[in-house]
Amino acid sequence: MKYVLLFGETKERAKQWESMPEAQRQAAYAPINQWFEKYGSKITGGHELQPERTATTVKFNNGKPVVTDGPFIEGKESIGGYAEVTVADLDEAIEMAKGWPTGGLVEVRPVVDRGEPQR
Amino acid sequence: MTAALVRALGDFDLAEELVQEALLEAVEHWPREGIPDKPGAWLLTTARRKAVDQFRRQARFREKLALLEGASMRDDTAEGDDRLRLIFTCCHPALSREAQVALTLRAVAGLTTTEIARAFITSEATIAQRIVRAKRKIVDAKIPYRVPAARDMGERLEEVLAVLYLMFNEGYLATAGERASRRDLAEDAVWLAGLMVRLMPEEPEALGLLALMRLHLARADSRFDNDGNLVLLQDQDRSRWDRERIASALAVLQRAAALRRPGQYQLQAAIAACHTEAASWEATDWRQIVALYDALLELMPSPVVQLNRAIARRYRDGAASTLPEVDALREALDSYYLFHATRAELLRDLGRDAEARAALARALELTANLAERTLLQRRLG
Numbered sequence: 007m008k009y010v011l012l013f014g015e016t017k018e019r020a021k022q023w024e025s026m027p028e029a030q031r032q033a034a035y036a037p038i039n040q041w042f043e044k045y046g047s048k049i050t051g052g053h054e055l056q057p058e059r060t061a062t063t064v065k066f067n068n069g070k071p072v073v074t075d076g077p078f079i080e081g082k083e084s085i086g087g088y089a090e091v092t093v094a095d096l097d098e099a100i101e102m103a104k105g106w107p108t109g110g111l112v113e114v115r116p117v118v119d120r121g122e123p124q125r
Numbered sequence: 126m127t128a129a130l131v132r133a134l135g136d137f138d139l140a141e142e143l144v145q146e147a148l149l150e151a152v153e154h155w156p157r158e159g160i161p162d163k164p165g166a167w168l169l170t171t172a173r174r175k176a177v178d179q180f181r182r183q184a185r186f187r188e189k190l191a192l193l194e195g196a197s198m199r200d201d202t203a204e205g206d207d208r209l210r211l212i213f214t215c216c217h218p219a220l221s222r223e224a225q226v227a228l229t230l231r232a233v234a235g236l237t238t239t240e241i242a243r244a245f246i247t248s249e250a251t252i253a254q255r256i257v258r259a260k261r262k263i264v265d266a267k268i269p270y271r272v273p274a275a276r277d278m279g280e281r282l283e284e285v286l287a288v289l290y291l292m293f294n295e296g297y298l299a300t301a302g303e304r305a306s307r308r309d310l311a312e313d314a315v316w317l318a319g320l321m322v323r324l325m326p327e328e329p330e331a332l333g334l335l336a337l338m339r340l341h342l343a344r345a346d347s348r349f350d351n352d353g354n355l356v357l358l359q360d361q362d363r364s365r366w367d368r369e370r371i372a373s374a375l376a377v378l379q380r381a382a383a384l385r386r387p388g389q390y391q392l393q394a395a396i397a398a399c400h401t402e403a404a405s406w407e408a409t410d411w412r413q414i415v416a417l418y419d420a421l422l423e424l425m426p427s428p429v430v431q432l433n434r435a436i437a438r439r440y441r442d443g444a445a446s447t448l449p450e451v452d453a454l455r456e457a458l459d460s461y462y463l464f465h466a467t468r469a470e471l472l473r474d475l476g477r478d479a480e481a482r483a484a485l486a487r488a489l490e491l492t493a494n495l496a497e498r499t500l501l502q503r504r505l506g
Contacts, residue, residue: 007267094269095267095268095269096217096219096266096267096268096269097268097269097273097277100219114266116265116267
């Protein structure tokens with residue numbers, strides 16, 4: 007079963023992260039890298055995303071695409087990255103999410119399975 | 126299989142009917158979820174579950190329910206495991222608390238959606254939808270159907286017990302007037318807690334919760350007067366307390382204590398036990414109760430526990446030294462009626478009547494429970 011873990015953080019923390027001196031940021035990455043190593047065999051995809059300020063949203067107004075600056079998720083949190091994981095069941099995906107080292111929030115979403123062969 | 130049920134029930138027609146129903150369910154489930162490893166055991170489990178459903182719905186079968194509970198059938202451990210799997214799945218933390226409660230009542234306790242809707246004073250459609258959504262999430266998100274691994278057990282058991290306690294309070298805190306038209310969820314919750322204890326006899330917190338529920342229920346009859354007004358513990362007629370139930374609760378609590386792993390339900394039960402053991406309100410051992418609250422605070426440092434400890438301390442140490450402790454909780458509990466009701470009592474003890482009345486008025490604003498409102502109104506005069 008495939009799930010996507012969406013890594014969220016408060017906008018405030020996202021800003022702090024961005025303004026961190028390079029050396030400090032490298033150090034902060036260490037536990038994240040460890041997490042990816044630990045679950046390496048189960049992670050089948052994913053990326054860290056650039057900050058929300060780089061986001062562009064295409065919104066359809068009556069079918070007509072309108073390009074706007076910014077993310078479409080409004081609120082206190084933003085998505086910092088995602089990982090696609092292939093595990094036995096929800097409990098295993100939750101276990102991985104609980105081990106996420108930087109805090110914040112992790113949303114666990116099952117991927118739609120249309121019974122297609124694994125690519 | 127029918128034979129096994131007939132042996133247990135002594136009623137062939139009923140057994141046959143139950144097996145038919147189980148087969149129907151198999152026809153519905155197996156194509157979707159695959160044929161289980163042990164189809165025979167699955168059918169027997171389903172048939173027995175349906176039997177329990179039926180008996181619970183029909184009062185005249187009460188004594189047969191006892192037979193069924195006590196009957197030793199083949200594959201008994203497997204069936205116990207199956208029930209546990211069902212309970213842990215219904216109470217999976219990925220489901221909302223509302224869904225956990227509805228699903229557990231439906232799938233484990235065998236209530237109909239109509240009964241659940243009536244218990245929660247909501248529409249059948251709402252409950253049906255809640256259950257359908259929860260079932261869909263179980264399938265779509267692949268919530269596993271199993272007893273949690275040892276390392277997750279503490280957390281997951283806590284979740285189950287929290288569901289049962291919420292269910293219990295929903296029934297227990299209902300007012301007399303409401304009770305007439307509502308199903309008594311408190312009894313369902315006690316039954317489920319008893320089931321948990323049978324399935325996991327070495328879990329002290331399950332025992333603690335069962336003891337706590339029994340202790341509350343033992344006093345239930347004296348909680349309301351003939352007009353349906355709430356009667357406070359201090360004014361209750363202790364001769365009306367159910368001594369048999371209290372004794373059974375204390376025995377359960379002792380079993381829990383022997384396992385030497387204290388927890389919040391055991392401590393709450395111990396506090397309730399202190400009250401039931403006191404011959405009169407005046408004879409209450411407040412020193413012991415405050416000590417138990419101290420232990421409870423260590424385990425769950427919440428403002429509500431602090432408030433309850435302060436209420437006990439009022440009787441041990443007096444209002445003057447307790448009021449500052451209560452006042453310190455204002456920020457956390459300003460919207461909790463009991464905070465203001467407690468302050469009102471303390472202020473009245475200290476002769477600060479105007480402030481006491483203001484606090485009472487605030488408490489009244491904050492509770493919708495009719496019995497509590499009436500009590501507060503009486504105090505306001």
